[in-house]
Amino acid sequence: MRIPVGPQHPALKEPAHFLFTVDGEVVKDVELRLGYNHRGIEKACESRSYIKCLYLIERICGICSHSHTTCFAQGVEEILGLQIPPRATYIRTIVAELERIHSHLLWVGVAGHEVGFDTLFMYTWRDREVVQDVLEDISGNRVNYAINTIGGVRRDLDRRQIDDMLAAMDVLEARTRYYQKVATTESTFVGRCQGVGVLPTDVARRLCAVGPMARASGVPYDVRRDDPYAAYADMPFDVISVDMCDILGRAVVRVLELYESYKIVRHALKNLPDGPILAKAPRKVPAGEAVAKYEAPRGEDIHYIRANGTEMPERVKVRAPTLANMPSVIESLKGGYVADIPITIASVDPCFSCTDRVVVLRDAGRGDERVMRWEDLQSYAARWHAR
Amino acid sequence: MNILIELVEVLVFPGLAFLVVYALFCEWVDRRAYARLQNRWGPPWFQPFADLIKLAAKEDVVPAGADRAFFTVLPIFDVAAVACAFLYIPVFGARAVFSFSGDIIVVAYLLSLPTLILFLAGWYSNNAFSVLGSMRTVTQLLAYEVPLLLAILGPAMLAGSWSVSDAAVFMRTHPALLPLNVIGFLVSLIALQGKLERVPFDIPEAETEIVAGTFTEYSGRRLALFRLATDMEMVVGAALIANLFLGGTAPVGPVPGFILFLAETLFVVLLLSWIRATCARIRIEQMVAFCWRYLVPAALVQVLIFVVVKGWWLA
Numbered sequence: 001m002r003i004p005v006g007p008q009h010p011a012l013k014e015p016a017h018f019l020f021t022v023d024g025e026v027v028k029d030v031e032l033r034l035g036y037n038h039r040g041i042e043k044a045c046e047s048r049s050y051i052k053c054l055y056l057i058e059r060i061c062g063i064c065s066h067s068h069t070t071c072f073a074q075g076v077e078e079i080l081g082l083q084i085p086p087r088a089t090y091i092r093t094i095v096a097e098l099e100r101i102h103s104h105l106l107w108v109g110v111a112g113h114e115v116g117f118d119t120l121f122m123y124t125w126r127d128r129e130v131v132q133d134v135l136e137d138i139s140g141n142r143v144n145y146a147i148n149t150i151g152g153v154r155r156d157l158d159r160r161q162i163d164d165m166l167a168a169m170d171v172l173e174a175r176t177r178y179y180q181k182v183a184t185t186e187s188t189f190v191g192r193c194q195g196v197g198v199l200p201t202d203v204a205r206r207l208c209a210v211g212p213m214a215r216a217s218g219v220p221y222d223v224r225r226d227d228p229y230a231a232y233a234d235m236p237f238d239v240i241s242v243d244m245c246d247i248l249g250r251a252v253v254r255v256l257e258l259y260e261s262y263k264i265v266r267h268a269l270k271n272l273p274d275g276p277i278l279a280k281a282p283r284k285v286p287a288g289e290a291v292a293k294y295e296a297p298r299g300e301d302i303h304y305i306r307a308n309g310t311e312m313p314e315r316v317k318v319r320a321p322t323l324a325n326m327p328s329v330i331e332s333l334k335g336g337y338v339a340d341i342p343i344t345i346a347s348v349d350p351c352f353s354c355t356d357r358v359v360v361l362r363d364a365g366r367g368d369e370r371v372m373r374w375e376d377l378q379s380y381a382a383r384w385h386a387r
Numbered sequence: 388m389n390i391l392i393e394l395v396e397v398l399v400f401p402g403l404a405f406l407v408v409y410a411l412f413c414e415w416v417d418r419r420a421y422a423r424l425q426n427r428w429g430p431p432w433f434q435p436f437a438d439l440i441k442l443a444a445k446e447d448v449v450p451a452g453a454d455r456a457f458f459t460v461l462p463i464f465d466v467a468a469v470a471c472a473f474l475y476i477p478v479f480g481a482r483a484v485f486s487f488s489g490d491i492i493v494v495a496y497l498l499s500l501p502t503l504i505l506f507l508a509g510w511y512s513n514n515a516f517s518v519l520g521s522m523r524t525v526t527q528l529l530a531y532e533v534p535l536l537l538a539i540l541g542p543a544m545l546a547g548s549w550s551v552s553d554a555a556v557f558m559r560t561h562p563a564l565l566p567l568n569v570i571g572f573l574v575s576l577i578a579l580q581g582k583l584e585r586v587p588f589d590i591p592e593a594e595t596e597i598v599a600g601t602f603t604e605y606s607g608r609r610l611a612l613f614r615l616a617t618d619m620e621m622v623v624g625a626a627l628i629a630n631l632f633l634g635g636t637a638p639v640g641p642v643p644g645f646i647l648f649l650a651e652t653l654f655v656v657l658l659l660s661w662i663r664a665t666c667a668r669i670r671i672e673q674m675v676a677f678c679w680r681y682l683v684p685a686a687l688v689q690v691l692i693f694v695v696v697k698g699w700w701l702a
Binding site (some may be wrong): 001002004010025113120191337340343 | 587597669
C-alpha cells in the first residue's frame with residue numbers, strides 16, 4: 001500500500017511530499033518531492049542592493065532568520081575585507097544563541113506534539129515566550145529581528161536589557177532542567193523515541209548530515225567550534241555529541257545544547273566589549289566571491305555570494321541545513337513503523353521553505369526536460385482552470 | 388400509563404436526553420481539565436454544545452468511492468448502541484431502567500459495537516488513512532477488551548449474578564469489599580481509555596500520523612454523531628466503573644444517590660483527562676504488548692483475589 005504524506009498533512013507544517021510504500025505498519029520505501037514552496041529568493045537578490053538583500057534573506061526562514069542574515073553579512077564583509085567591531089560580533093553571537101534557544105524549545109514542543117504528548121508542547125511553547133520577549137525587547141521583533149547590517153549590528157544593548165536577559169537565562173535554565181527530566185524519564189515519550197529513526201554514525205558521515213542530526217549520531221561537527229565566526233572563538237562551550245543515533249539522542253543533544261547556549265549568552269553579556277557597533281560599509285562591493293558558513297539551530301548553513309563591483313550581487317546561493325539533512329531522514333525512515341513517520345521527519349527539525357528549490361520533472365521514459373516559459377505557464381493555468 | 392413512564396425513562400431521564408446532555412457536559416469537564424493541566428484556560432461550558440450544533444450545520448460530504456448506505460447508517464448505529472447500553476446501568480435509584488440476568492454480556496457487547504462500527508466506517512471510506520485507522524481500531528480491540536471484561540467480571544462473580552444492577556447492588560451493600568477492588572478499578576480505567584481511543588491509546592486516530600484515521604472522510608452531521616457517540620461512550624464507561632468499583636448510587640435514597648453517581652462519574656472523567664495529559668501516544672505494538680503483559684495478568688490477579696474472598700470470607 002502507498003501512503004502519501006503531504007503536501008498537505010497534519011504532521012507537516014510546510015508543504016513537502018513523502019510517498020511511503022508500506023507493508024502493514026512497516027515502511028519499505030520512501031520517495032521525497034520538494035519544491036512546493038519555491039519563492040525565487042536567490043534570483044530576487046540579484047536585482048536588489050546588498051542592504052535590501054539582507055532583509056529579503058532574513059525572510060528565508062521564520063525561525064532561523066538571524067542565521068541567514070549573519071551568514072550573508074559575513075560573506076559580504078569577507079569580500080569587502082571589512083573588520084566588524086568586537087561589540088557587534090558579541091551582539092551577533094548573543095542574538096544567535098537566543099535564536100537557538102527559541103528554536104530548540106520550539107522543537108521539543110513539536111516533538112512532543114508529533115508523538116501525541118501535547119502537554120509537553122503547551123509547556124515548552126509557554127516557556128519559549130520568555131526568550132521571545134527578550135528578543136522583542138532588544139530588537140523590536142519576535143522573529144525577523146533585523147539586528148544585522150553589513151558591517152555590524154543595528155541596535156545596541158543597554159544595562160537594563162543585559163540584566164533582564166541574565167534573569168531570563170536563569171528562568172529558562174530551571175525550566176530546561178524540567179524538560180531534560182521529562183524527555184529522558186517519561187516512559188511513553190522514551191518508548192516512542194528510543195531506537196526509532198536510527199541513523200548510524202558511518203551513514204551520517206556518508207550522507208553529510210549536519211547539526212543536531214549529525215551530533216546525535218556521534219559526528220561532533222559544529223561550525224561554531226571548527227570554523228569560528230562572530231565571537232565564538234572567545235566563548236566557552238562544549239560541542240554536545242552523543243552516539244545514541246536515534247530520535248531520543250537528537251532530543252538529548254538539543255536539550256543539552258540549550259545549557260551551552262545559556263552559558264554562551266551569560267559569558268557574552270558579562271564580557272561585552274565597549275566601542276562602536278557598526279563599521280561603515282561602502283554601497284558598492286568590489287568583484288569577488290565568498291562562501292560563508294554558520295551553525296544555525298538546524299545545522300550548517302552555507303551562503304555563496306559573488307560580487308561584480310556593483311551595488312547588487314551577481315549570484316547568491318543558499319544551502320539551508322534542512323536540505324543537507326534530507327538524505328539522512330530518508331535513510332532513517334526506511335524500515336521504521338508508519339506510526340514513527342511524523343516524529344522521524346520532525347527529528348531533523350525540517351524547514352522546507354528554507355530548503356525549497358525548483359524541481360524539474362524529467363520524463364521518466366525519455367529522460368528529457370520540459371522547459372516552460374512564462375507564456376506556457378499562463379496558458380497551462382488557463383487550460384487547467386477551464387477544465 | 389406504565390408504557391408512558393417507560394418511554395419517559397428511555398427517552399428523557401435517565402435515558403437518551405439525559406445521556407446526551409451529560410455526555411456533552413462531561414466533554415467540557417474533560418476539555419477544561421485537560422487545558423488546566425496544560426496551563427491553558429480551556430473552553431467555556433457551552434463549547435461542546437456549540438461544536439455539536441455547528442458541526443451539524445456544516446456541509447456533509449460523502450466521498451465518491453465510499454459506500455453511501457454504510458456511510459449514513461453507521462453513525463446512527465453508533466449512537467444507538469451506546470444509548471442502549473446506558474439503559475442497563477443504574478443511574479437513578481437502586482436498579483437500572485432495564486435489567487435481567489445476563490445484561491453484563493449485553494452491555495459488554497453494546498460497548499464493543501462502537502469499535503466495530505468505527506472499523507466498518509473506516510473500511511467503507513475508501514481512503515488509505517481511514518483503512519489504516521480501522522485496522523488499528525480492531526487491533527486495539529483485541530488488546531483492551533479482554534482485561535476490561537475480566538475486570539468487570541470480578542464484581543459480577545462476587546454477586547453471583549450476570550446482571551449489572553445486581554452486581555452494583557451487591558458492591559454497594561458490601562462497601563468493605565471496595566478497597567479489594569482497586570486493581571480491577573485501575574485495569575478498567577486504563578482499558579476504558581483504550582476503548583475511547585484517547586492518549587496514550589489514540590493510535591487509531593493519531594492526528595499527526597494518519598490525519599483522523601477512521602474519521603478522515605467524515606464531515607458535518609455524520610461526524611457530529613460520531614463525536615457525540617464517543618462522548619456518550621465515555622459517560623457509559625464511567626457510569627459502569629462508578630457502579631462496579633466506586634459504590635455507585637449508594638443506598639441513601641434516589642436523589643442523594645444520583646448526586647453521588649454524578650460525583651463518581653466526574654471523578655472517573657477527571658482521571659481519564661489526567662491520563663490523557665501526562666502521556667505520549669504509544670505505538671500499536673507497544674499498546675498490545677502492554678495490555679497482554681500487564682493489564683491481563685493484573686485483571687487475573689483481581690479475579691483470583693475475588694475467588695479467595697468468595698471462598699473464605701463470604702462463604
